[in-house]
Amino acid sequence: MTAIESPEDLCELRATEDKGLGLFATRDIQAGEQVILDRQILGCRDYPDLAQRTFEAIREFDKLSKSDQDDYLSLYSWQEPTVVEELRQLLAGPTHGAIPLDQIEPSIRVVTILRSNGFQQYENRLGEDGEVAWGRRTVFPWASRFNHSCDPNLVWSTSWVPGYWQARANRDIEEGTELTISYVPAGLPHEERRKQLSRYWGFICACDLCERSDSAVDEETKDARQTLQEGYEQEGGTIAVQQGTSEEIITRYERRIQILDQPRSLSQLYFAYLDAADFCQHLAENNSKEELAHLEERVQLLEQAYATGVQVWGPGDQMVLDTAWHIKTLKQRLGKAGVSV
CATH class of the missing domain: 1.25.40 (Serine Threonine Protein Phosphatase 5, Tetratricopeptide repeat)
Structure with missing residues (x-):
């Protein structure tokens, strides 16, 4: 995985006690310090229609290099049963052109990875209704490795550096902290x-x-x-x-x-x-x-x-x-x- 600014001097990927893999500080980090600036691996228009979102995700995945596909498929995917069944019916149905049977489950994984790891990106402008114009749902390989906390020590944005994902420390963080x-x-x-x-x-x-x-x-x-x-x-x-x-x-x-x-x-x-x-x-x-x-x-x-x-x-x-x-x-x-x- 390649970030614009590699996080390897600031953090390392290792096993947590109960959440699988996580990223941990390898040195003390000061509040406000940039931890990572990450480049997207896959991005799709955030269409309101499920079929449009699904088939665009599959098309964009097919465009990736083999290395990027491997990085993408290594990410977490929440296989929520009702969503998986809806996707299975959509992909096997005739309305949008059924895909080969042996590609249905791999395609479902592509879509659910996007659903689990996609960050919203938007252009810095307002829509006609005066609301922020959300545009794309994008996956970033390093950003997707951060675990959740309701009291996080990082704050992130996809607009501080348009087109990229950036995280900064929102308080001082000690070496060894997740x-x-x-x-x-x-x-x-x-x-x-x-x-x-x-x-x-x-x-x-x-x-x-x-x-x-x-x-x-x-x-x-x-x-x-x-x-x-x-x-x-x-x-x-x-x-x-x-x-x-x-x-x-x-x-x-x-x-x-x-x-x-x-x-x-x-x-x-x-x-x-x-x-x-x-x-x-x-x-x-x-x-x-x-x-x-x-x-x-x-x-x-x-x-x-x-x-x-x-x-x-x-x-x-x-x-x-x-x-x-x-x-x-x-x-x-x-x-x-x-x-x-």
């Missing part, structure tokens, strides 16, 4: 996270954050996500489990930002602003009456993140530029709704 990303959007309650992970990836999350969520021993941790745990002020902290009312969660975000608002913590402060902005997006999507107000709050938090990012990495950093783009598109959306920000 590197993780989140497979689900920020801001989801515990039960919704578990539901999505079970449905789309076929596992029940047992990360430290979810295990604490199920425990009746630590009520404060059970009642929180994106809050500060014991020792946070001294050690730099980790993120716990999001429960409680919106007001309580927002208060915890504000407390996290307040504690990190100091020169030695600016890189972590940047991600704290992004986390809070993501939660405002979640509130906007789930409360139509207050949607615009929550989007205004999101803009303000992104502007704070942008200013912090400029201090840490400079205005030309791709991650900072991506934040600026989100601010611009949100302001355009709010402007169309008659809101001046």
Whole structure:
């Protein structure tokens, strides 16, 4: 597998205790440091129609070199029974031209690997309806090796460097620590996270954050996500489990930002602003009456993140530029709704 910037100096692939293979830090990594910049191995248009998605995935796979096909087929594939049966009927049916019987199961694996490992890529523009124009679902060989955590130590994007997948540390990481990303959007309650992970990836999350969520021993941790745990002020902290009312969660975000608002913590402060902005997006999507107000709050938090990012990495950093783009598109959306920000 080949990444644009090889991760081999920062991480290595090895067995975990209970999740198969995973990537682990081979040295200390600082918050904000780039861990990997990965090139796609396969990409398809993210059509709403299953048949279009399926046959395009098969066509694109057939175009790959033998080496790339081998790398692709080595990736995890969640064979969800109802999806597999739907694909089997589609591939064997006459509507789209049946494929040879001996190619049906290999083709199903090609499609389910894309379903399990595909990241959404979009062009930095808005569609006619004012929404972000999602374009492609793309598989990256190294990115697909990161395991999930609801409290990930990496944040990733496919737009910081358009056409590629990039991950950065969202806090300081010690040598030997497993590197993780989140497979689900920020801001989801515990039960919704578990539901999505079970449905789309076929596992029940047992990360430290979810295990604490199920425990009746630590009520404060059970009642929180994106809050500060014991020792946070001294050690730099980790993120716990999001429960409680919106007001309580927002208060915890504000407390996290307040504690990190100091020169030695600016890189972590940047991600704290992004986390809070993501939660405002979640509130906007789930409360139509207050949607615009929550989007205004999101803009303000992104502007704070942008200013912090400029201090840490400079205005030309791709991650900072991506934040600026989100601010611009949100302001355009709010402007169309008659809101001046």
